[in-house]
Each structure stands twice: as structure tokens, then as C-alpha cells.
Amino acid sequence: MISKNNTDDHQDLLSVIIPTYNNADYIGETIDSVLAQTYPAVEIIVVNDGGTDHTPEVVRAYGDKVRYFEKPNGGVASARNLGLREARGEYVAFLDSDDLWLPTLAEEEIARLREDPEVGMACCLMENINASGARTGMVKPKVFPGKTVEELIAKGSALPSTFIMRRELLDRIGGFDEELIIFEDLDLALRIAEVSRIVILEKILALYRLHPHNTTKNETKVFRYQVVFARKWLARGVSPTARAALNRRLAKYAYWLFRHNLKAGRLISAGKYFGLFCRGRLG
């Protein structure tokens, strides 16, 4: 797959940044999946975001192959940014500590980045795996990433574990937004889409683990950050279609929360979200 002009050339280094928080059961497999890459020049940076389990022992067993950092708990965005500051590679990837790469992910995505200097980021599809590691398929529209600002907003999801980006581009746009506890990945993808092109490899090159310890997100918290995220992008001045899509997403989510609260018998909250749904927009 690697184009032939690489053979005489040196391989540009890829820094794989793995933020983690109490995930010692799975992080070993994640590191192994990076070590098994067919792309030869890879450095691994693990950032422990204030976890309290035996992650340090698991990671230190890899010796020199993994650079390990610890910081007080501050959210996944800040952990990734710390990793970014330490990264030495021309290319940077962020891999969550329970997700896995298939062996050719780095090779195939970097080949696409090399092909076209205008492409700033490559990503691909992910298949779900269960706690025991068996592959269980995927829902295509849900996990399908977007290419443009409009598409990303409309689809409302990004798959950060499959992103490989140019380092200089990240330096230009300034890493993850640490204000956002949720949607930081989508926010980054949007800022990349503003200034460069994203390519999607329409095949499964990474695996997403569904397990009982997956960070379950509190719905009201998700909504709160949905609002923070939407305000940020509305203030940035996106196109009218993207603005409409943002408002539509918020309205949909508000309606969902209205019903959720209604079922739970929390009438005041339900009324609040119904009001938000009726207004239907933030600005």
C-alpha cells in the first residue's frame, strides 16, 4: 500500500497518544494493537488522567516502547493535549484506551495523507467488539464520520480513535478545546474541516469496545455540553445550513430529554426542556 517513493525516503514518525482513566483491563490490548501496526515508525504516549487503578504497572511493563505520563484528573481533552505537547511525530493520532487498531490502519491512513498535501486528517470506520473481544458489527449511519463542517454537524459524531492528523495542522489550530468535556472530538474535527480536507477510508480499520465500564454519560450533562458546543459554533458564524442543523440537533435532544423527564415523573425539568424544544433554537 505504501507508495514507492517511501522506500528511499525515511518514514515520518507517527505519535499515538493514548489518554486513559482507570482502564487497566483493556489498555494492554490497545497498546499491543499499535505495536502490531505494519507502519514502522510509531511512538506511543500514554497519558494517565488521574486514574487510580493498576494502569502504571501495565504500561511500565512495556518499558521503552511506551512513554508514560501522569497528570491530575482534568478530562480527556486536557490529557490528549498533554500528550500532544510531548509528541515528536510528524503525524499524530489519538486512540482511546479501550479501542483497538487493526494492523494496517496507520499504513493506509498515512498513505492517504502523503498522497495529497491538502488533506489534513484521515479517518476510517470502526466495528464494535464486546467485552471478550469478539467483533459484533456496527450501525453504518451512526458511526459514519463526516467530511465537511456541514456533514460533521449534521451527523453529530466523530470517531477520534481513527483520526490521524498532521502535526503542523494541530499546532496551527491548537489542539483540543479543554472547555468541552464532551464533543471535544467533534469540535476538533470541525476545526480541521474549516482549514483543510478530511478523507474517510470507507472500511473498518479500528474496533470500538462496548463493555460495562464504558463511560456512561449523564444525559443532562450531555445536553449541557451540547449547548456549550452549539453556542461556540453559532458564535463562530457557520453557514446557514450548518446553523439550522445545529438548532435541529438541539431541538431533537431537548425533546428527547422532555420525554425522558416526563417518564421519570420530573415535571418541572420536563417543562423546561419542552420550552427549549418549542423555542427550537439558540440563536
Next chain:
Amino acid sequence: MACGQLNFSMFESLVNVNNNPLVSITILLKNGGKLFRDSLDMIFQQDVDFPFEVIVVDSGSTDGSLEVCRRYPVRLFEIPPEEFSFGPTRDFAFEQTQGKYIVTLSQDVVPSTKSWLKNVVTPLIADKADVVAGGTVLPEDREVFFWEKEECFYFTCEGRAFIQKYGNVGLSCTNMAIKKSVWEKTKFSPAKMSEDRAIQRKLYTQGFRITTAEKAEAFHGHTYTLQSLIKRCENEGMGWRAVGVKYTLKQLFGDITKRWMYGKLVRGIRRGEVRNMAEFLFIFIRPVFLYKGNLLNNDFKK
């Protein structure tokens, strides 16, 4: 979810579920009903000494088939219904396979024995063939369309020349096995339907070995209403055009005037086996709507 996982661990002992299967079974699904459930059930009872995986690509089931899937250790891919068409979707399913050999089964086809899987892939493993057609047999435990029972469903002559020209086997995705390396050279796309005919032509012209397997049958039988029969025949007609086969007016008249068909119809009526309008009018409907689909239709009816 909890229920799914419980069942999953139950099957892990029975089936070699891992990420290095030798054989991948692929099924395209939409509202598969009871037969799909029976089919999965039979698949996971297969008596084999190699690991296999099951890949299901669903395009918008609403009848509980997805819940059925989640009770088995299958890899379930859900695609938007509007994205579905036979060739490209089958290619999508094949792209997800990890096995060296791929088996396709229709959602309403139930393997007839526990040795079905072994028998259908044995010629591939032994490298005696590149593609294997498993047979179908009529189920005995349920009602089947009269003309399928009489083995006259394909009494029309449209496909005969094609089958003779391309290997003398009627290859069908209802029950077939193929080497993944061979499929990679042919693919089903761009055929929107009759993708089995399309691939048969490519396989034959590229010199791959097609064979039929012994004892690899699966139960397959339909029941039709007038409406579903018409749809089926139009789609077949369109599919034939897609592979360059023309069904002429002359052939149509030839088919409608086959006397032995009327003999069977009369006997069927006497015995009370012809029970509905679709069965009664079949001798007209099939040729006429084959002709219509072959001449006019541009897209298959879902």
C-alpha cells in the same frame, strides 16, 4: 444487552467464536421472520472442526429480526434501507469477512442437515473448485407454492441459454460458497439485482471452476400472493436484462402455450392443491411479467 451477552457466552463453547475464522457465512436481512430464526439456529448447530463467523447485513428490519440476531454471536451490520441493492450490498458484506472461504445463504433458507456447512465448503478447502453451488430442497413442514412443488416454477425458457453458456450450473446466492480470493477478482457490483447471474458470467469467463456440492442442501420454498408473484417475476425479468438476456415476445407465446403445464394445472385443481389466484394464474403471470420486467423496468421493486 445483558440477555445477548448471556447467550453469547453460552454459544462460545459450542461454536469457535474468534477473530480468525476460516469460513464466513453472509446473510442479507430484511424482516426475516421465523425462517431466519430457524436458519440461524441451524447454522449454530453445524458440526464443523473449523472456526466460522456469521455476518448479517440488515437494511431496516422492523419485525424483531435484529433482536434475534443479537441473541447469537453474529456480526451485525445495519445499513440505511435506501442504500440497499443486491450487488453492492453483498459486496459490502463480503468486504467485512475475515474467512478464506465465504458462504452466502438467503435469510429464508434453512440448512437441512448439521453437515451442510462442512459439505458446502469441502470442495473449496480441498481446492477441487473455486465456487460451489449448494442445492435447495423443498421444506416438508410448511406450505409451499404449488408450482415449486411441481418443480415447474422455472418453466419459462429465458435463462436456459445463459446457464448452458456459462457453466451449466444455476449459481444462486441462496446457498453457495466461494473463495474470498476469487470474489475479490470478480465482485458482484455493479449488478443491482440478479447479482448471482452477474458473478456467474464473470466467474465462467475468467475460467474459475464452478461445481455443485453433494449433501449441502438447504430448505427453501416460497408462498406467493398475486402481488408478490408479479413483483418477483418483474424483478427476474429486469435482472436478466442486466446480464444481457432478452426475453422475446416469441418466447413468451411459446411459454404460455406449453400444454403440459395446463395438464398439471388441471390435476392440481382436481386434487385441491391449487388454492389461490397466484397459483391458478401462474402460467400467464410468470411469462407476461417476466416480459414486462425484461422490457420496461429500470429498477428492481423492493
